[in-house]
Amino acid sequence: MLEWLCVNAASVAVGLAVLAVVALAAWKVLKDKKHGKGSCSCGSGCGGCACSGICHGHAEGK
Amino acid sequence: MLPLSLAEPMVPQSIAKITGKDEVRRHLAELGLVLGEEVKVVSTLGGNVILQVKDSRIALDRELANRIMVRG
Amino acid sequence: MEVKIALAGNPNSGKTTMFNDLTGSNQRVGNWPGVTVEKKEGRLKGARDVVIQDLPGIYSLSPYTLEEVVARSYLVNEKPDAIINIVDGTNIERNLYLTTQLIELGIPTVVAVNMIDVVRKNGDKIDLKKLGAALGCEVMETSALKGEGSHEAARRAAELAREGRRVEAPSVFDGSVEHAIAHIEESIEGRVDKRYLRWYAIKVFERDEKVLEELKLEPGLWKHIDEHISDCEREMDDDAESIITNQRYAYIARVVSSAVKKKQSGLKMTASDKIDRIVTDRIAALPIFVVIMAAVYWIAMGPVIGTPITDWTNDVLVGEWCMETVRGWMEGAAVAPWLTGLVVDGIIAGVGAVIGFVPQMLILFVMLSILEDVGYMARIAFIMDRIFRKFGLSGKSFIPMLIGSGCGVPAVMASRTIENERDRRMTIMTTCFIPCSAKLPIIGMIAGAFFDNAWWVATSAYFVGVLSIVISGIILKKLKAFAGDAAPFVMELPPYHAPAAGNVLRATWERGWSFIKRAFTVILLSTVIIWFLQSFGSENGAFGMVEDNNNSLLAAVGGAVAFIFVPLGFGTWQATVGAVGGLVAKENLVAIMGVCYGFAEVAEAGDEMWSILAADYSGIAGYSFMVFNLLCAPCFAAMGAIKREMNSPKWTLAAIGYMCGFAYCMSLVIYQLGGLILGQVVFGFWTAVALAVLAGMLYLLFRRNPYGEYGERLRGKRASANA
Numbered sequence: 001m002l003e004w005l006c007v008n009a010a011s012v013a014v015g016l017a018v019l020a021v022v023a024l025a026a027w028k029v030l031k032d033k034k035h036g037k038g039s040c041s042c043g044s045g046c047g048g049c050a051c052s053g054i055c056h057g058h059a060e061g062k
Numbered sequence: 063m064l065p066l067s068l069a070e071p072m073v074p075q076s077i078a079k080i081t082g083k084d085e086v087r088r089h090l091a092e093l094g095l096v097l098g099e100e101v102k103v104v105s106t107l108g109g110n111v112i113l114q115v116k117d118s119r120i121a122l123d124r125e126l127a128n129r130i131m132v133r134g
Numbered sequence: 135m136e137v138k139i140a141l142a143g144n145p146n147s148g149k150t151t152m153f154n155d156l157t158g159s160n161q162r163v164g165n166w167p168g169v170t171v172e173k174k175e176g177r178l179k180g181a182r183d184v185v186i187q188d189l190p191g192i193y194s195l196s197p198y199t200l201e202e203v204v205a206r207s208y209l210v211n212e213k214p215d216a217i218i219n220i221v222d223g224t225n226i227e228r229n230l231y232l233t234t235q236l237i238e239l240g241i242p243t244v245v246a247v248n249m250i251d252v253v254r255k256n257g258d259k260i261d262l263k264k265l266g267a268a269l270g271c272e273v274m275e276t277s278a279l280k281g282e283g284s285h286e287a288a289r290r291a292a293e294l295a296r297e298g299r300r301v302e303a304p305s306v307f308d309g310s311v312e313h314a315i316a317h318i319e320e321s322i323e324g325r326v327d328k329r330y331l332r333w334y335a336i337k338v339f340e341r342d343e344k345v346l347e348e349l350k351l352e353p354g355l356w357k358h359i360d361e362h363i364s365d366c367e368r369e370m371d372d373d374a375e376s377i378i379t380n381q382r383y384a385y386i387a388r389v390v391s392s393a394v395k396k397k398q399s400g401l402k403m404t405a406s407d408k409i410d411r412i413v414t415d416r417i418a419a420l421p422i423f424v425v426i427m428a429a430v431y432w433i434a435m436g437p438v439i440g441t442p443i444t445d446w447t448n449d450v451l452v453g454e455w456c457m458e459t460v461r462g463w464m465e466g467a468a469v470a471p472w473l474t475g476l477v478v479d480g481i482i483a484g485v486g487a488v489i490g491f492v493p494q495m496l497i498l499f500v501m502l503s504i505l506e507d508v509g510y511m512a513r514i515a516f517i518m519d520r521i522f523r524k525f526g527l528s529g530k531s532f533i534p535m536l537i538g539s540g541c542g543v544p545a546v547m548a549s550r551t552i553e554n555e556r557d558r559r560m561t562i563m564t565t566c567f568i569p570c571s572a573k574l575p576i577i578g579m580i581a582g583a584f585f586d587n588a589w590w591v592a593t594s595a596y597f598v599g600v601l602s603i604v605i606s607g608i609i610l611k612k613l614k615a616f617a618g619d620a621a622p623f624v625m626e627l628p629p630y631h632a633p634a635a636g637n638v639l640r641a642t643w644e645r646g647w648s649f650i651k652r653a654f655t656v657i658l659l660s661t662v663i664i665w666f667l668q669s670f671g672s673e674n675g676a677f678g679m680v681e682d683n684n685n686s687l688l689a690a691v692g693g694a695v696a697f698i699f700v701p702l703g704f705g706t707w708q709a710t711v712g713a714v715g716g717l718v719a720k721e722n723l724v725a726i727m728g729v730c731y732g733f734a735e736v737a738e739a740g741d742e743m744w745s746i747l748a749a750d751y752s753g754i755a756g757y758s759f760m761v762f763n764l765l766c767a768p769c770f771a772a773m774g775a776i777k778r779e780m781n782s783p784k785w786t787l788a789a790i791g792y793m794c795g796f797a798y799c800m801s802l803v804i805y806q807l808g809g810l811i812l813g814q815v816v817f818g819f820w821t822a823v824a825l826a827v828l829a830g831m832l833y834l835l836f837r838r839n840p841y842g843e844y845g846e847r848l849r850g851k852r853a854s855a856n857a
């Protein structure tokens with residue numbers, strides 16, 4: 001058992017790293033879903049979007 | 063009296079009458095387009111009109127411009 | 135003690151800039167309950183107990199538009215402690231129309247005359263004290279853009295809120311009207327908060343529906359009040375609402391003439407006007423527009439800036455720095471080959487493919503933001519209106535299309551400027567037909583694999599998108615749900631001004647960061663999952679890692695569903711999985727297909743994969759595949775935006791269903807009939823079906839419109855007259 005670990009140490013390390021990254025990603029997705037943020041490619045809804053002029057109001061600029 | 067869409071550009075006109083549905087008239091009023099108000103046509107594009115109203119510029123489509131009558 | 139300050143003002147008055155200035159990043163954005171109107175709230179920088187509530191931009195407190203109703207309800211029901219009224223100093227008369235109404239609410243108000251820098255440049259002078267005295271409130275100067283005065287105004291508002299002094303609204307109206315109002319005040323006293331008494335009384339005078347509903351006056355009392363109002367109407371020969379409106383403007387004109395000294399009196403031609411005369415000129419408008427848009431796209435995707443950056447990102451950043459380096463490490467450390475495959479060819483390749491197109495999208499975004507900030511977008515809507523009206527839409531439906539070429543999410547949100555619900559829904563349903571930048575890798579893949587990278591493939595993709603929108607517009611307009619002429623086009627054109635670098639850059643950064651976040655979360659996960667699914671399966675009777683991924687789990691699942699796409703020419707499990715993967719994010723599709731075909735470093739070009747694709751599908755099938763993915767349901771993010779904007783599950787499903795159905799029909803027709811013509815398809819059952827579908831679409835397109843301009847059903851003679 002220990003021998004196998006030694007030989008494949010690199011694989012194990014990488015494998016764990018991958019698992020960690022995947023878990024982190026999954027957790028982030030679930031957290032966003034709960035906050036209702038959705039996987040909107042525009043983070044905070046309409047936060048500081050310069051296109052906010054076109055998004056709401058009648059041509060609200062600036 | 064003639065519709066705004068036919069008014070001469072760059073000449074001050076006084077609004078004589080606005081015909082048509084109430085909602086639109088109210089919205090125009092909020093923007094400053096009321097009877098007696100002096101406006102000026104800045105530009106026209108196939109009947110659509112850009113209007114100078116109290117320091118602001120309002121764009122209107124042709125049908126709407128037809129409903130606003132000004133003293134020629 | 136917590137203090138609530140409401141921020142109210144016209145659209146285009148600089149409210150957003152001031153809100154950002156006052157709250158910095160301490161803001162929270164959402165929607166007002168039940169409506170698609172944005173709600174922004176934040177805390178004042180440096181004074182955590184002061185809450186700033188941004189209200190939607192409104193021209194007045196009438197009960198007619200969603201924004202006005204929302205603002206009104208907030209002011210009357212949530213009872214803020216103070217109001218900061220942002221007034222555009224260069225457009226002061228119209229802006230004061232709202233101001234007089236706000237003051238009638240009896241809430242301590244600070245009027246912030248914004249854009250004071252422009253006022254000074256114009257040589258105009260505003261006497262703040264005189265203005266304040268006439269209006270009945272404090273008036274201060276601000277220039278939100280230059281960061282001048284906003285915090286002082288907020289601080290003053292907070293002070294006034296804490297003092298809680300009674301606000302004395304001046305007499306704005308004529309004697310007889312004021313008399314009637316006083317009468318009404320007496321009648322409704324006790325039914326409403328003392329502060330708001332005058333406002334309610336004036337609203338009752340105007341016969342405001344919502345207020346009357348709220349007050350529920352007894353019939354006898356109302357009759358009495360109504361008589362008073364009618365008396366006034368008879369005396370002034372006008373309806374109550376118009377009386378109030380006209381008298382407000384008259385009062386404001388008096389106030390302005392005493393407190394504001396303009397350098398140039400009368401209506402003058404500004405620089406903006408001169409530009410507009412050229413830009414909206416009957417003949418020059420469209421060509422100028424085409425030139426500007428061509429420049430935008432050429433910069434973003436062209437040979438000088440766009441393509442080199444994308445290529446560098448894909449080849450160098452992802453290819454060399456990441457993939458090869460990591461592969462080197464892992465092989466050097468003797469990591470198990472399958473794990474190396476997962477990390478390098480799966481994760482890094484998948485995420486890298488997506489990161490690759492981000493620079494191009496950002497550049498496009500910067501350009502579009504600049505156009506919007508400068509004020510040209512509003513003119514575009516005006517210029518396009520004439521053309522769009524022929525299809526039953528207004529020019530305001532065009533802006534989402536433009537933005538959609540960058541990303542569908544803000545495009546769908548941009549439909550908010552369309553007041554008419556019917557038109558808005560139709561715009562939301564069709565905006566995603568335009569190829570967003572995430573769909574570019576798909577176009578690139580098809581162009582490379584089947585058409586030797588010909589230039590016309592990409593152009594045709596945009597053409598198909600626009601054509602689909604136009605066709606959809608015409609067809610949908612002849613349905614009951616969407617019938618009727620487009621709403622009248624009314625839009626305020628803000629004066630042109632130099633783009634504010636801050637706004638543009640901040641928005642672009644936010645968007646870029648979101649995309650990258652998405653790449654490292656959602657896309658990473660889906661790549662890993664797909665990679666595993668195509669690595670495991672039943673080969674030779676045993677379950678485990680497979681050599682040939684045609685035996686994998688993924689192939690099995692995909693294959694089971696792939697029959698749907700057989701009539702469209704791409705009924706393989708790889709294409710099916712690709713299309714479904716595209717729902718997560720369109721940019722994902724190419725990477726997923728790369729994994730399915732066993733390739734790494736697919737990135738945006740996917741050279742190695744091309745020959746395999748060309749072998750597996752015919753040219754017309756490849757094109758049909760591209761069209762299907764361009765037109766079918768957009769990515770999850772865009773679908774989320776559609777859901778939010780439609781605010782109705784029924785309509786959301788209708789939108790997505792329509793897009794998928796339309797995509798299927800278009801692909802079917804293109805593959806079967808196009809293939810027949812090109813000799814790549816043999817006439818069969820599905821070809822006949824395609825002919826029928828085409829006939830159906832043509833019928834829906836060219837039939838007489840059974841509805842008139844108001845959406846009413848036309849019968850018999852009227853129907854033929856209206857054809």
